Amino acid sequence: MAKVFVFLEGNNQDLKKGSLELLTAAKASGREVVAGLVGPGVKALAPKAAHYGAQTTFVCDAAELGHYNPETFTDAVTAMVKDSGADVVLASSSVLARDLFPRVAARLDSGVASDCTILKLDGGTVTVRKPLYSGKCTAEVEFVNSPVKIVLMRPNQLPVGQPDAAATAQTKDFPAPAASGKIKTKDLVKGSSSKTDLAEANIIVAGGRGMGSAENFKQLEDLANALGATVGASRAVADAGWVPHSMQVGQTGKTVAPSLYIAFGISGAIQHLAGMSGSKVIVAVNKDGDAPIFQKATYGLVGDLFELAPKLTEEFKKALHK
Amino acid sequence: MRIFVCLKQVPDTETRIQIKTDKSGIEESGVKWVMNPYDEYAVEEALKLRDAKGGGQVTVMSVGPKSRVTDSLRTAMAMGADDGIVIDSAGEQVDTFMAAKALSEAIKKEGAFDLVLTGRHAIDDNAASVPQILGELLNIPHVTVVSKITAGESMLVEREIEGGAREIFEVTGPCVLAANKGLNTPRYASLPGIMKAKKKPLKEMTLADAGVSSAQMKTRLKDFQLPxxxxxxxxxxxxxxxxxxxxxxxxxxxxxxx
Structure with a gap:
């Protein structure tokens, strides 16, 4: 039977949503599903992988893999993919996977389709599409001369299936790869936010120049907390230093594709739209009803941002925390 | 210090995208082409590292149709790069593997080097793949989404990850680094710089000279559609x-x- 290898990522005790989406798609394809996990303690996630469809889980559970290293992770994952015999590899378009898989692809003399938004996988074929030119068009990525077809999917594009708590998987341990010493991971500096990264967030509340000041911008955090959302910003806000650049959405910031994107006081410059037009539902909140953002929005609210923000926070709290 | 900077030319963000009638790609007439924004950070960093060392050679290179990508190479030379290499794709579709292969072969022909810099991704296809493939083909480490480089005996390289957190790598020997916004503030080309750039050496080669043919293509873009x-x-x-x-x-x- 044809096989599919799914690279999984987790935090604490849970697999990331993007990983669950891919396990669900892999299970539905009718292929034999082999999952791969790399890092210390990841073995604890193997039963979860089984619940969502993995039949076999490959585990490289070593202390020295606690921090990402492009060299050792490439070695570990390449060994797993080769061992699995799979001709299709799925991974979420995460910060780690986007760094890792092009190199794995080159080592396997194969191609990689990154940042895909459409995946059709069955027992024989895999078909993927991706946005190009900041979402101004899309194209199919056809694999040619590619013994292994590596697909990096944007999170929040596919459904997550119901877990089957009775399902179990075989696990196979892989040894930690030897390091050449040419590249060492020295340190990890924590960021400003412990929330889900913008690129993977399911709900984003973003603010623009219309928020007026760094002080006012903080109001969006209350709203984001009520929704379990991650906060983003326009370039103007990042350049003004109200928030770090890591929160910038747009052409020279993050490309995001949440289910819900709420834009506060963002006029909708083309460079901003380039980063968020892949969002499923866009809510624009602006005092100027003619702002270009409304042309991309699903729902539009016009009014005083500082009246609307607390009212929305209150309504979301009522609706979601009954 | 010998540094290679790999550039890509992309349609300006404001450009309206139209699809060819056979859906094989975008209509290129009327497109305004610019240097990929992230590549400007790569050029700037190369110039800063060269000048901090008190000398060296920054070579800018690009794979693409010679007649247009030469413009971006001249722009980088006007910023201060010493010379350029253009690998003419002559209208052929070039995937990330072919581009990385051509760049790696051209670099190997040049001899020893210290560093290869690129942008973190190109804003046209957002593949973010060439730096890593280039690292693999040159058998040297890579770091992507680089927000800080401290050069010394070895190099300390900061990579931005989730939520603004940073991974810090120590790299010994040559490597490929892919620049993120925040690494530096790219300079503008001065008028004397633009004049000088016209006379700087620009080598030309074909994909075949770099040992690359369409038979090596691994991914092909097709069936372009408007959303x-x-x-x-x-x-x-x-x-x-x-x-x-x-x-x-x-x-x-x-x-x-x-």
Missing amino acids: PDKPAVKMLSGDAGAQAKELVRLLMEEAKVL
């Missing part, structure tokens, strides 16, 4: 309280995203 039209925006009415209530209802009952 489906979005339905018109639904504008809510009433005071702040009424709009807020109505939005929550719509998100739960109509859009079903909560």
Whole structure:
């Protein structure tokens, strides 16, 4: 039977949503599903992988893999993919996977389709599409001369299936790869936010120049907390230093594709739209009803941002925390 | 210090994209081409590292149609790069593997080097793959999304990850680094710089000279389509309280995203 290898990522005790989406798609394809996990303690996630469809889980559970290293992770994952015999590899378009898989692809003399938004996988074929030119068009990525077809999917594009708590998987341990010493991971500096990264967030509340000041911008955090959302910003806000650049959405910031994107006081410059037009539902909140953002929005609210923000926070709290 | 900087030319963000009638790609007539924004950070960093060392050679290179990518190479030379290499794709579709292969072969022909710099991704296809493949083909480490480089005996390289956190790598020997925004502030080309750039050496080679042919292609883009039209925006009415209530209802009952 044809096989599919799914690279999984987790935090604490849970697999990331993007990983669950891919396990669900892999299970539905009718292929034999082999999952791969790399890092210390990841073995604890193997039963979860089984619940969502993995039949076999490959585990490289070593202390020295606690921090990402492009060299050792490439070695570990390449060994797993080769061992699995799979001709299709799925991974979420995460910060780690986007760094890792092009190199794995080159080592396997194969191609990689990154940042895909459409995946059709069955027992024989895999078909993927991706946005190009900041979402101004899309194209199919056809694999040619590619013994292994590596697909990096944007999170929040596919459904997550119901877990089957009775399902179990075989696990196979892989040894930690030897390091050449040419590249060492020295340190990890924590960021400003412990929330889900913008690129993977399911709900984003973003603010623009219309928020007026760094002080006012903080109001969006209350709203984001009520929704379990991650906060983003326009370039103007990042350049003004109200928030770090890591929160910038747009052409020279993050490309995001949440289910819900709420834009506060963002006029909708083309460079901003380039980063968020892949969002499923866009809510624009602006005092100027003619702002270009409304042309991309699903729902539009016009009014005083500082009246609307607390009212929305209150309504979301009522609706979601009954 | 010998540094290679790999550039890509991309359509300006403001450009309207139209699809060819056979759906094989975009209509290129009328497109304004610019240097990929992230590549400007790579050029700037190369110049800074060279000048901090008190000398060296920064070579800018690009794979693409010679007649147009030469413009971006000249721009980088006007910023201060010493010379350029253009690998002419002559209208052929070049995937990330072919581009990385051509760049790696051209670099190998040049001899010893200390560093290869690129942008973190090109804003046209957002593949973010060439730096890593280049690292593999040159058998040297890579680091992507680089927000800080401290050069010394070895190099300390910061990579931005989730939520603004940073991984710090120590790299010994040559490597490929892919620049993120925040690494530096790219300089503008000065008028004397632009004049000088016209006379700087530019080597030309073909894909075949670099040992690359379309038989090596691994991914092909096809069936280009414009996105489906979005339905018109639904504008809510009433005071702040009424709009807020109505939005929550719509998100739960109509859009079903909560």
